[in-house]
Amino acid sequence: MPIDNDRILIVGAGQSGLAAVHAALEQGLRPVLLEASGRAAGSWPRYYDSLALFSPARYSSLPGLPFSGDPERYPRRDEVVAYLERYAAALIERGAELRTGARVEAVHPAGEPGQSGFLVRLADGQELTAPAVIAASGSFGRPHRPALPGLDTFAGPVLHVADYRSPASLPGEHVVVVGAGNSAVQVAHELAIDSAAGRRVTLASRAPIRFVEQRPLGRDLHFWFHVTGFDRLPLARAEAPPASPVLDDGRYRQALREGRYTRKAMFTRLDGDRAVWPDGHERVDAVLLATGYRPNLPYLTGLGAVDAGGHPRQRRGLSLTYPGLGYLGLEWQRTPSSNTLRGVGADARRVVAALARHARGGRLHARAGAATPPHAR
Missing domain, CATH: 3.50.50.60 (FAD/NAD(P)-binding domain)
Known part of the structure; x- marks a missing residue:
């Protein structure tokens, strides 16, 4: 041909x-x-x-x-x-x-x-x-589903953020969101402020959430990326790209401080309908993976x-x-x-x-x- x-x-x-x-x-x-x-x-x-x-x-x-x-x-x-x-x-x-x-x-x-x-x-x-x-x-x-202990036998629904549409996507009183990036925080916040459900939301991650102000000095962060040339900067080679921070206009940190949702270190395993942490365990109704x-x-x-x-x-x-x-x-x-x-x-x-x-x-x-x-x- x-x-x-x-x-x-x-x-x-x-x-x-x-x-x-x-x-x-x-x-x-x-x-x-x-x-x-x-x-x-x-x-x-x-x-x-x-x-x-x-x-x-x-x-x-x-x-x-x-x-x-x-x-x-x-x-x-x-x-x-x-x-x-x-x-x-x-x-x-x-x-x-x-x-x-x-x-x-x-x-x-x-x-x-x-x-x-x-x-x-x-x-x-x-x-x-x-x-x-x-x-x-x-x-x-190709959503990434990490090999978390007990995930495959968890009693409730396990949803990747690729399949999430709205708070109606996840039933139950306690939802654990796995991840620490923008999608994880945005969805955790959305689930937490869904007053009709009255649910509890825990955000579980291996590292703390790294917030970055979305509008420093009154201008969107991307304005500063543009004027400094950061967005056009060729990357040095590295073993892995750096983790992206969470862009925040103030809502997400405030909701976290107010306890609307909580952040905990990663659970050690899922066991039936429970998430197990080193200091105890909790009943969990659903898990959402915001894991990239x-x-x-x-x-x-x-x-x-x-x-x-x-x-x-x-x-x-x-x-x-x-x-x-x-x-x-x-x-x-x-x-x-x-x-x-x-x-x-x-x-x-x-x-x-x-x-x-x-x-x-x-x-x-x-x-x-x-x-x-x-x-x-």
């Missing part, structure tokens, strides 16, 4: 995939966007109902299309969904091809003798070829492009095993904002430019065999 050197296949039509399409059009490539669901909005339609962006609209746009309205507001989930769908429509008008209901099953090497490239097989049996592929499928489809996600890349397993844990072998978005393969939307991929609306556009420009050079006969800067970068958490 001949390979069109101007085509680039992009897996996933969320914010990362859409940013990749924009960058590909700027490079004069013909992007084909493959989305497993029926719409171009990524995981946003499946996030919990109350979710809002941590950054104001002013700092939350993809390249070429600012959010409309008050630039200082924090857009909510459904507004982000509508924005992404408008963005996709604008890209299609410029010539991008979007295929919804196109789940990628596998990516294989392909090409004529002397050529390099990829054959992408879809769940319906269709096959597509291209000299370059970008994996932008994110991590929402892992890259969702099962379609690359056959290529040997991911390690045993499913993490991509990449450096700053370029594969260390296959020239022509790129990644977008990985946590801390290149900068602190790599997997966000405000930051993925810059990564997309770099990755797509490198893949365009490869597709047209250039050389990638990534060097096969170099050390593997830190895993996304």
